[in-house]
Amino acid sequence: MTNDDGKVRKIRPRNPGFAGITGEFDLTEAQIRGTDYVGARPLDGGHPSVAGTMPYQLTTRAPDLPLFEGEYLRRLEKVLSRYEDRRAALLPALHIVHEIRGYLPPEAMDEVAERLLLAPAYVRGVATFYTMYNLQPLGRFLIQVCTNISCNLCGADEVLREFLEQTGTEIGEISENGLWTVLEVECLGACGFPTAVQINERFFESVKAEDVPAILKRLEAEVPA
Ligand code: FES
Structure with missing residues (x-):
């Protein structure tokens, strides 16, 4: 050339x-x-990927906060303004609920249905289709450990086992202190940095079983007294 x-x-x-x-x-x-x-990275977390633009859940959740008032009402209105058809705003509206509550309680789904002029059954159908919406309460920190192929080859099973042991939980349970819920998940899209772990909106990469206690300690230190 x-x-x-x-x-x-x-x-x-x-x-x-x-x-x-x-x-x-x-x-x-x-x-x-x-x-x-x-x-x-493992201790610091970071690289939120899409989680940064689509807040997954707050670590300081507010179970009693009205869902669509104040800042959250403004956000819903902004979301609605982007779509000609209110139904199209369903996923982001559910994300707002998810962010505040950490999961989608039935009454919150009904409120979304009312706001978007949808049938409650339609909202339930959508919410239950996507695995990234939680349908039951969780600990303050949702620890999602990828055990898919890349991570699996690099010790994800041990990482998962260590998280369960250190938090004293079985998969999906809330720990006694209310802080932890551990889940096993499919590929988190960070296959180059196994084992990948997503904790709330943060990514922890290249995690090894021996990193687990320090990660938990660091997260615990973030909880206001
Ligand atoms: S296999 Fe673990 S992030 Fe893809």
Whole structure:
């Protein structure tokens, strides 16, 4: 390929290559796999991915807060203004409930139905279709451990076991102190950094079983006294 002045232009590929092909790029294995810059992640959490734009749930949930008043009413109105048909706002409206309550109680689904002029059964049908809506109460921190293939090959079972043991729960239970619920989930979309764990709206990557106590301790420290 030539420039306007007729000189041959060297094309430097911008993609730094993929795993296994270091060739002309002279990259280290750690740079290719990204492991050289994720070392501090397990304890800090971060990389919220879509969770940042679609709040999953608040750590400070308000079980008695009116659902669509004040700030939350303004948010619902903003959501509604984006759609010609109110029904199209159902998923984001349910997300607002989810964010406040941490799950979708039946009466909250009914309130959404009323606001969006939908049949309650329609709202229930949608809410129960998607696995990311919780239909029962959870601990303050919902710990979702990916045990899909990449994570599984890198010790996800031990990570899951450690979370269950440290929180004293079985899968889906709320711990006695109300802080923890641990779930086993399918791929969290962070397969390059196994084991991936999502805790509320935060991602923890490259988690090993021995990281679990420190992660829990750090989260516990965030709970207001
Ligand atoms: S397999 Fe665990 S994040 Fe994809």
